[in-house]
Amino acid sequence: MKSKKRKVDKEGKRLLLMALPFVILVIAFSYVPLFGWSYAFTNYRAGMPRESIEFVGLKQFIAIWNNRRELFRVLRNTFALSLIGLVFSPLPMAFAIMLNEIKSQKIRKFVQTFTTLPNFISWIVVFTLAFAMFSSDGMVNNVLRHFGSSSIVNPIGDSKHAWMFQWGLATWKTLGWNAIIYMASIAGIDQELYDAAHVDGANRWQSILHVTIPGLYPTFFVLLLLQISNILSNGFDQYFIFYNPLTADKIEVLDYYVYKIGVLTNNYPQSIALGMFKTVVSVTLLFGANALSKKVRGNSII
């Protein structure tokens, strides 16, 4: 008994040692930087020597609150864009299922590669492509002119459709990439389940409905929970590149706002305060969604 315990201890220590470098990395890169939060309570400006930095209490938080109209506008955009993403979150799953149903392996591989590639294109290139397509002398407007249209389509500067346009761009860029994890999950579904369904007389559609989709539920819900926890982090690059005065009202999201306050107006303490707010809300959302999942589905990720 004693020797078994010693063996477990030894095994545990070995595992702990293996994990140690990663724990240290997490502490170094995820927890030590939290020291920077202390700047949210100061009057720091770039280049200020440490001895000149003054403690100003909650001044930055009060300033954010006083300017809440801006913050609420930014939060509205952030939530709207994230919610559109959430509503369409089954899309990669549906795409993966459709890909899986393609009989020809060559075509399947081609479509998969073709749709995955945009994920590796930087946002600045996406912007250049979009501008080349939608500018007044771009491809789309030239085609429209060719067919006698006198109006110009310019979704880059169209405030009304800004959310859907941005969602469309993000979906074009990431659909194939996001489908990979579902492709892997589909490959992991027991083939016998399909055989059994087939024996029971299920056609392809019924197999998808009763075998594939239930088999993908766990993956889908894990990704959904993570997406909910990231609801305030809908990226920076995309909105930074596509930001312009015409659509700013609609696509200025929290990440861009933090950048604007910090870097463009040199108010680093206030941008850190905003970052703290974002972290607190994200953690709350994650635990909230996790608890909900536990209650509704009986399992959770934490």
Place this chain on the structure above:
Amino acid sequence: MRNLKKSMIAALTTTMLMSGISVPAMAADDDGTVTLTIWNNEVMAPGLQDNDVAKVIEERLGIKMDIISGDSQKFSVLLAGGDLPDIVYSNYAQQGVDSASLISSGQLIPLDDLIEEYGPNIKANFPVRLEFSKKYASNGQDKIYYIPVLCYEEDPEHPDISYTIENVGLEVRWDVYRAIGCPEIETTDDFLEVLKEMQDYARENDLADGKQIYAISGWSDWGLWPWWLANARELGWLDLNNNVIVNRETLETDIIYNTDAFWDSLAFYNKAYNMGLVDPEAFTMKNDQFWEKCHNGQVLMTYASWQSENMNKTLVANGHADWGFEKLPHDGYPFISGVNSTNAPLGQGIEYATAITTSCEYPEKAMELIDFCNSEEGARLLYSGEEGVHWQYEDGKLVPTEEMKEKIKTDSSYTTSTGVTLYNKLSGMRDIQVMSDGAPANIFLSNEEKANNMLDIDKDYCEYYSEKLGGEYLYPGMVLNDLKEKGELASQSEYLLFTSLVQNPSDETLNIIDQCNQYMNVQGVKAIMAADEDEFAAVREEAMEQLDAMNLPQATEEMKQLYDEAKAAAEEFSVN
């Protein structure tokens, strides 16, 4: 093993370069030549300089110039990390850090002793600027941290006449204006009608090879710059630091958003927008796309002489010598800014003033370089190039060499390849400053050279007005100057000393102004795109309410107080 070591060093250096980590400049070479890093955003090819001008500096002073450029983010990071280049200048708009914060960061060195020992030219030329620097740009320490640049002492007998106008002002495509019969313009509404007529003509005649043509375009990456600055100047206001403008007649100062001049400028573009004259992409394009459209003939109005003069040369190079932008003597606005150059005994004040940082290992060499750039010899080199290579004496006059003339005509990037006019911001004096040999620092800006280098479009402009007014005009600016002297055109170029004597505002005020700017960059465009006058008024009202909530009145009060103090200080501060 040795190879492995070399490879590792190479890989490490590459990684550092790729990841944006600055590689420290090399120390002194074996021959004693030192490399100095210099912050400058105007050099299009940063890095170690090897053009003609840089080579002369290296031979003459034993200094290699390594130019560092970047945006405010990069500057803030360099400052926060204590990695500033050896020589920097102060420019809040570009760097996001004001001159006072640079001093209080402890990363600038006082220059008093260095100037005493290594700065004879700095002491001799425009000495009053050193007194200004001590009193108004040292955070009250009474030390010299900054050396103002680009000083200019006008000759009241022979004022400099700009080639077209000095700096900012609305200019239009002269060939198109001429084609529609040069209609008279008395009000800004007339101006808009003329622009409409020009746009219609350009479209009907397909002047841009099937591409969309708009009378007015713009760009979004400079905030509202295109939509108010030129118009406000032509309304009689001068733009100053931190979004303050001054009425040149009443000397009233205010933050732009509080003034009618700003909102009237936006109203002009609002009317234009509703007349279909404004390119809808003006609010989404970047600055280089605006230039490209102008080069393609898709835009009929520019906002500054430095745009027009550059674009006109490119249009010639692109085979459109008959196209070009010119300043109309009358465009409905009461003033034309900069027919003559403004006196500048303190140079640009704190703007672009040179400083040496604590990162500099060779402060005495840095001072030698700065002093050289403050000498007549240095200014001539920076603006005109090397004697015998870029210019020469001919019958006692300074003229460009044939090789240089050819280069200017055929090589649109000759400033980068020769270095001529590339390092203007290091120079203690302006390009038009007449030196002891009787020629301006930039020999290409003498009246003779301006006339020699006229483009076909400029000649056409001069000939048209010569016929109309009866004068003889060597270059376009002379038309405007003649009208000004006849009292038929109003221009303002008086020197306002107090604008240079303003102390730095508090961090809080700077922050309020920055936040208001960010807000107005969006709200201003909304105003321009308003469907009618009522909607425009509603947008203005909404903006003022929000600016109030952002504490603009508090910032305004502080800025006004600082300018009032500066006006009082100007009574006591003598520049003579």
